[in-house]
């Protein structure tokens with residue numbers, strides 16, 4: 001049975017009601033016209049988020065986001081120092097666990113005399129191993145795993161110290 005011409009069941013005062021008026025070929029009542037006016041006014045003001053255009057991520061934007069993700073730096077464990085011949089001026093290799101206060105780390109051509117060790121609290125403990133610590137020299141610090149290779153200046157021997 002068609003609802004054309006039937007006023008019964010119209011949801012007056014709503015957009016749906018207005019559409020029902022049109023569909024049923026019944027002149028819209030004031031309440032429904034008012035609802036339509038308010039709806040359109042709201043749309044002009046940018047309200048009605050439920051009818052807003054779906055936010056589509058453009059292909060280009062997605063690609064830019066991928067690039068940004070790829071450019072995000074990833075923290076890596078301290079790289080092993082390059083294999084260099086044993087020359088005193090560039091230090092001698094020892095294991096991180098053998099480091100002691102007073103040792104002088106040779107790092108990138110600079111010398112850092114260790115004055116203290118601080119506990120390592122970073123996220124690489126699992127990779128670097130239990131016993132990882134930070135060898136500190138003033139404000140300088142170097143994360144050293146127990147099996148990391150560190151170059152230090154040869155320790156003084158004998159009674160010279």
Ligand SMILES: [Zn+2]
Nearest residue numbers: 012013029032
């Ligand atoms: Zn109506």
